[in-house]
Amino acid sequence: GQSLEQPSEVTAVEGAIVQINCTYQTSGFYGLSWYQQHDGGAPTFLSYNALDGLEETGRFSSFLSRSDSYGYLLLQELQMKDSASYFCAVRINTDKLIFGTGTRLQVFP
């Protein structure tokens, strides 16, 4: 079976840094993605890691350790608009993308 674990909720204040962790147990692994979803909206792509290490895209960074079956999304200089749900997703073969249950991030002023 496949399982991805994320914290259900994280809170932080504007300007802070927050890290959302994702651990996975899957029958195959090709890479780890992150998606953002605002309430009532559709998921939008943030990042993808196929190899170990850190990928940086503006205020957002994503990290992967294949040996630890672990990754995280790092959000810096938090803004109110970053309040949303964040999903990690694992590509388990060439065609399937399996999502975690999501982490709800609340940013307070």
Place this chain on the structure above:
Amino acid sequence: NAGVTQTPKFQVLKTGQSMTLQCAQDMNHEYMSWYRQDPGMGLRLIHYSVGAGITDQGEVPNGYNVSRSTTEDFPLRLLSAAPSQTSVYFCASSYGEVTDTQYFGPGTRLTVL
């Protein structure tokens, strides 16, 4: 480009009724997929397609059928609706492999009474 479009936005069905959720994309994407999203469950893959004429099952395919006769369209059919199928359904597409950026449609909120 309209991107990924889904119709209808909202639908209420009675148990046992059948219906088709429509999904279309105008980006010439080969890969398309259907997900359902339930509170606390994240997104679960129902069916996917890597190109016209090719479909396969995801994590939760029971009670759903799909077909892919054209690159643009990927309809999802509920054969006999059940209350357990009450959910928000998202269609997604990408240019190539599933690792490419997945573009999601706005979703269809389905209630089965």
